[in-house]
Amino acid sequence: MNFGFTEEQEFLRSTVREFLEKECPMSLVRELMETESGYRPELWKKMAELGWVGLLIPEEYGGAGLTFVDLVVILEEMGRSLLPSPYFGNLQGTQAVLMAGTDTQRKEILPAVAAGDRILSFAITEEAGTEEATDIQLRAEKEGASFRLTGTKLFVPDGQNADTLVVAARTGGAGESGISLLLVERQAQGVSVIPLQSMDQTRRIAELRLDGAPGQLLGEENGGWxxxxxxxxxxxxxxxxxxxxxxxxxxxxxxxxxxxxxxxxxxxxxxxxxxxxxxxxxxxxxxxxxxxxxxxxxxxxxxxxxxxxxxxxxxxxxxxxxxxxxxxxxxxxxxxxxxxxxxxxxxxxxxxxxxxxxxxxxxxxxxxxxxxx
Structure with a gap:
């Protein structure tokens, strides 16, 4: 049984390593550590043009349509170079839209993500510091066809750089069956994002405060867990x-x-x-x-x-x-x-x-x- 990578995957690895050694040397990593955003938009755009950002997105939505095994090759090289970028948070948001989004939502969001024009993130953790369903207290109240969200999320990966956040909120009763996922625009009224200091200066996290912020349901109501x-x-x-x-x-x-x-x-x-x-x-x-x-x-x-x-x-x-x-x-x-x-x-x-x-x-x-x- 052969568990080795294919010739194409090894070529992808060498290409990624060569690119990051040239475009993201440790001198740039240290420089970006001192900036507010923690990443370089121009570099992010180049990564998108190479197909890295949309690697898992199907071709019909502007992506490469590859698998997680292919993605692991890229992620290893990013870890090797300590690449400062919103890739981790964007990956989670993208996966959520792929799994739960309607065709309309996918067509609206995913092509822009694959092109590097829209960054996603995922907000799950709250004051308890865990990702257990019982610890999710942020509320989302239905208002017509949309929802209004009120509460706080912590340690949101690249929350200050995301254009759209997938937020786990309580729309029903206690436990897993009362959790829904909602799309929240960072620039919407009632949304505040506060950058947090952390040990790892190469990867940004933020606090997300929502005060009646509008949200669009992603997937089924109470079916987000x-x-x-x-x-x-x-x-x-x-x-x-x-x-x-x-x-x-x-x-x-x-x-x-x-x-x-x-x-x-x-x-x-x-x-x-x-x-x-x-x-x-x-x-x-x-x-x-x-x-x-x-x-x-x-x-x-x-x-x-x-x-x-x-x-x-x-x-x-x-x-x-x-x-x-x-x-x-x-x-x-x-x-x-x-x-x-x-x-x-x-x-x-x-x-x-x-x-x-x-x-x-x-x-x-x-x-x-x-x-x-």
Whole structure:
């Protein structure tokens, strides 16, 4: 059984890496960290022209119509370069529109997204800090053919850059059966977006405050939870792919430094302690690839094990990324803690990935539940 990528997918990888090395060097990453938006619109437009933004969007809506396995290739390279962009939030919003939107909504929204002219995001988390149905309190009251939303969402990915947000709101009673998804325009009356400070300066998050903001139903009323669960699985696999790219890069940096750093007349890489750290990192990287590629395949094929595979991937890759990025700092020694070296940037991204949409412990519990334990 061959689990390798196709020739076309490997060509896509080399093309993406070459593009990002040229268009998004670490100097640009550091520059964008200091800006309000945290990304460069011109670069986003180029990514759209290359088909990355609309990779999963069907051709009839202006996209490439490819699969999540193809997308993983791109996401790995984005994680490798710490690309500052609204891609993660836009991916979730796009998936929600694809899964739940009417044909009219898809035709209105998706071509603009694929062209890079419209950015989406997904707002789910509230004050409790989890994505459980019982913690969603933001209300949406029906008003004619539309809804009015009132409440607050936290940690919205690139909320300040999104043109349209998919908001999970309570339209019915308690539990999962009372959740609906609604489209809210960021520039609409009653919408306030406040950028939030976070450890990872390469990826923006925001607080979304709604005070009677107008919203358009996406999917069936009180039927939004199933869509969110599918979007969450896609987001978990995307985070896992991002973690692989970052883990592989810090491994390469560690091995390179271990060969170059001379101490007492010898490279530090000759010492067993350093060798074994790098070996453990490689094992974690390769194991991360195995579980994430399987999860991406399951997602693309729509198999029953998708939720289980996504949870396993997120649990393992989060731990692996945190550990490899931490070991990268240790192998670099004192300079690994300095601002001038990039070690801390990968460590911060790893910590952000670790807690986004559930930490490793939470996903291990989810795996156990899916195993009926």
């Amino acid at each position: 199933g869509t969110w669960e599918a979007v969450r699985d896609a987001a978990l696999v995307a985070l896992s792919a991002d973690a692989i790219g970052g883990s592989e890069k810090v491994l390469e940096d560690s091995v390179k430094y271990a060969k170059e750093r001379i101490q007492f007349g010898k490279p530090i890489g000759v010492h067993q302690a350093i060798k074994h750290k790098c070996a453990d990192m490689l094992i974690e990287v390769e194991s991360s690839k195995s579980i994430t590629y399987y999860a991406a395949w399951a997602l693309s094929e729509g198999v029953d094990e998708t939720a289980l595979a996504a949870a396993m991937a997120k649990a393992y890759t989060s731990d692996a990324y945190r550990h490899t990025s931490s070991e990268n700092i240790q192998i670099h020694g004192g300079v690994g803690f300095t601002w001038e070296y990039d070690c801390h940037l990968y460590f911060k991204r790893a910590k952000a990935v670790e807690v986004t949409y559930g930490n490793p412990s939470g996903h291990r519990e989810r795996v156990a539940q899916l195993m009926n334990l």
